[in-house]
Amino acid sequence: MAVTLADVAARAGVSSATVSRVLNGNYPVAGSTRERVQRAVAELDYVVNGQARALAAATSDLVGVLVNDVADPFFGLIASALQAEVGVGAAEPGGKLTVVCNTGGSPEAELTYLTLLERQRAAGVVLTGGAVDSSAHSEAVVARLARLSASGTRIVLCGRPPLTLPGDSGPLTTLAFDNHGGARRLTEHLLSLGHRRIGYVTGPAERSTTGHRLAGHRAALEAHGMGPGTEAGADADQLIVHGGYDRDAGFDATLELLRRDVGVTAIVAANDTVALGVCAALRDRGLSIPGDVSVAGFDDLPFSADASPALTTVRIPLQEAGARAGRLVMGRITPPPGGVATITTELMVRGSTAPPAAARA
Amino acid sequence: MAVTLADVAARAGVSSATVSRVLNGNYPVAGSTRERVQRAVAELDYVVNGQARALAAATSDLVGVLVNDVADPFFGLIASALQAEVGVGAAEPGGKLTVVCNTGGSPEAELTYLTLLERQRAAGVVLTGGAVDSSAHSEAVVARLARLSASGTRIVLCGRPPLTLPGDSGPLTTLAFDNHGGARRLTEHLLSLGHRRIGYVTGPAERSTTGHRLAGHRAALEAHGMGPGTEAGADADQLIVHGGYDRDAGFDATLELLRRDVGVTAIVAANDTVALGVCAALRDRGLSIPGDVSVAGFDDLPFSADASPALTTVRIPLQEAGARAGRLVMGRITPPPGGVATITTELMVRGSTAPPAAARA
DNA sequence: ATGCGGAAAGAAAGCGCTTGCTGTACGCCT
DNA sequence: AGGCGTACAGCAAGCGCTTTCTTTCCGCAT
Structure with a gap:
């Protein structure tokens, strides 16, 4: 059916081994022969069978990226930058195809996709998103990663807590986002504006990112004498609503916060998408931003800068992270010493935060 | 290195053929033998080599999706829904991995990725986004698609103009978005509000979607006696700015429109992302939305409903389209008669459009 | 008893490629 | 002129599976 190496070889009057060598260019072939072969390839419009090649050469043209x-x-920004880095320009050798796997945050799906990628003998796997803090599942994931790693698959964690494989050579290559520092600076910004009653809508409880951001927020409060032991921090729990990483979670959580009537003058959202819901809920209740309540997000997604008012948030250079993860998983750059590189975050102060009404009066 | 079929066979005391049959369940195997094999598989934690299987069985576990x-x-919404549909639940047989290819709208990149997918003998390919109207390139693309199709790769066009392969069995399976109708209804909505000077920011000139949306817009104008031949339509070209599908294009185009000083009371953007830029530019110039200028978009992306004011736009059920494309490319549903299914669009009237100031006065 | 059909398992031939090893022919040295 | 090194090219053995064809073995009817 399809054109094979043998067809090309026959046409060029050489053996298939020679054709293979011309194609891969890793063995001396006389100029005239090479030309003849290349002409035959062109005439027959030959396209190598990647599966046969992979089987024979024990290689793979696939890189997997696990996203929520x-x-x-x-995740789209990370995946996009990753694919651009990993992908090919003009069928350049070494360029890989990017397999995107939506896990929906489910550890089972994560495991399933890891198995599938192992089955395809993927050249590399990038895991993104906060890890799920469930020891049962993370054990299984670690076991799978250990096998993958042992069989030569390069593994990169992006925005996940570092991980060390059992009996292996050091920790996995990791790109860690400075969630703690970013959240802390964000809350400090609100405190410096004069806010004292700051609501906080968390992400999903089981994700590691959620904890890190919340911890940063609390660290800022404590540094200002508003820790849990202090008088000012007495009802700190009332200011926190546990949500999720989607818009509706922000909406609902905000209504809950307002219902509690704890006098918030600012709300920090788990991320920008949640902040969208927070803003929607506030408007729904007739509250102005930042007039009545200031709002801040996290991530600095593209639409945040153009929101009205523009959203104060913490920027994570997601594209840079994706590109870097791509280079790491391709082995184009070497992992940082210790395996962990921290991606710094930057506070973006914009129109959605302002001093509380009381301070302005 | 890795566990192979032979290892499992040896452990179970059977031939590798039997193991293969147990794994694929397409051949009678005695219950006791099956059990023994399954135990061996579990004990050895065997994972089949997808490349070897693909080579032997002439199948593939890959589905490619080409996106900008x-x-x-x-594109993220389409790709996400597609991958969910095509992907696996618990390694269910038949579940495929989704290869995402960013073409950046470049026909060369498109061709390169098609070759790569052919190399991997992909089971299916979904092409999304408006096609590029350049005959030279589209010819090459058509040729590649014809080969892919001939070799059994299922091809689905999603949001692209229908295409018929030369010497083939009818047109390719296509999911066409009703861009024309949507744009027309959108402009009619503005006209019915009383707008007569409606600016229009187009998408990239070379994309087919751009033309379809613009045509819909013009059709609405003509139907209201504001066609190019009429007095009202005399300077129609002045109301149109050619842009692109990104936020900055909308920003720049809007400034250009204001510079022309043609008295627009409403601006229709090529899509929601562009509308974001349009709004930003208007605010930048101190104009209120919809007080001074109404703004409308296209696509109804998730953030549009929560924008402030909420964006009037035309909804394309992208997730539904992606899911349907997934089912088609998997052969789970049969293509519509004639090959072309039209995805209907729906006008979403929201806060960013209102009667022009003059009409309200 | 003999023979026969069918169910289950094995042997082995590929699938299309890569690559170590084996030839072969030429140019050069002594 | 003989021998040897070098530069190419071919042979053939896999890579780990699937699948066709055979074989084996049993139970049953004759």
């Missing part, structure tokens, strides 16, 4: 959901801009 | 850029929510 590509439709979420957070 | 996954980071763009428009």
Whole structure:
């Protein structure tokens, strides 16, 4: 059916071994022969069978990237930059295809996709998104990663807590986002504006990112004498609503916060998408931003800068992270010493935060 | 190195053929033998080599999806729904891995990725986004698609103009978005509000979608006696600015429109992302939305409903389209008669459009 | 008893490629 | 002129599976 190496060889009057060598260019072939072969390849419009090649050469043209959901801009940006880095320019050898796997945050799906990628003998796997803090599942994931790693698959963690494989050579290559520092600076910004009653809508409880951001927020409060032991921090729990990483979670959580009537003058959202819901809920209740309540997000997704008012948030250079993860998984750059590189975050102060009404009066 | 079929066979005391049959369940195997094999598989934690299987069985576990850029929510939503449909639940047989290819709208990149997918003998390919109207390139693309199709790769066009392969069995399976109708209804909405000077920011000139939307817009104008031949339509060209599908294009185009000083009371953007830029530019110039100028978009991306004011736009059910494309490319549903299914669009009237100031006065 | 059909398992031939090893022919040295 | 090194090119053995064809073995009817 399809044109094979043998067809090309026959046409060029050489053996298939020679054709293979011309194609891969890793063995001396006389100029005239090479030309003849190349002409035959062109005439027959030959395209190598990647599966046969992979089988014979024990290589793979696939790189997997595990994300919660590509439709979420957070992951979309990472995946896009990764694919651009890993992908090919003009069929350049070494360029890989990017397999996107939506895990929906489910550890089972994560495991399933890891198995599938192992089955395809993927050249590399990038895991993104906060890890799930469930020891049962993370054990299984670690076991799978250990096998993958042992069989030569390069593994990169992006925005996940570092991980060390059992009986292996040091920790996995990791790109860690400075969630703690970013959240801390964000809350400090609100405190410096004069806010004292700051609501906080968390992400999903089981994700590691959620904890890190919340911890940063609390660290800022404590540094200002508003820790849990202090008088000012007495009802700190009342200011926190546990949500999720989607818009509706922000909406609902905000209504809950307002219902509690704890006098918030600012709300920090788990991320920008949540902040969208927070803003929607506030408007729904007739509250102005930042007039009545200031709002801040996290991630600095593309639409945040153009929101009205523009959203104060913490920028994570997601594209840079994706590109870097791509280079790491391709082995184009060497992992940082210790395996962990921290991606710094930057506070973006914009129109959605302002001094509380009381301070302005 | 890795565990192979032979290892499992040896452990179970059977031939590798039997193991293969147990794994694929397409051949009678005695219950006791089956059990023994399954135990061996579990004990050895065997994972089949997908490449070897693909080579022997002439199948593939890969489905490719060509998008402009996954980071763009428009494509992200399609890709996400597609991958969910095509992907696996618990390694269910038949589940495929989704290869995402960012073409950046470049026909060369498109061709390169098609070759790569052919090399991997992909089971299916979904092409999204408006096609590029350049005959030279589209010819090459058509040729590649014809080969892919001939070799059994299922091809689905999603949001692209229908295409018929030379000497083939009818047109390719196509999911066409009703861009024309949507744009027309959108402009009619503005006209019915009383707008007569409606600016229009187009998408990239070479994309087919751009033309379809613009045509719909013009059709609405003509139907209201504002066609190019009429007095009202005399300077129609002045109301149109050619842009692109990104936020900055909308920003720049709007400034240009204002510079022309043609008295627009409403601006229709090529899509929601562009509308974001349009709004930003208007605010930048101190104009209120919709007080001074109404703004409308296209696509109804997730953030549009929560924008402030909420964006009037035309909804394309992108997730539904992606899911349907997934089912088609998997052969789970049969193509519509004639090959072309039209995805209907729906006008979403929201806060960013209102009667012009003059009409309200 | 003999023979026969069918169910289950094995042997082995590929699938299309890569690559170590084996030839072969030429140019050069002594 | 003989021998040897070098530069190419071919042979053939896999890579790990699937699948066709055979074989084996049993139970049953004759």
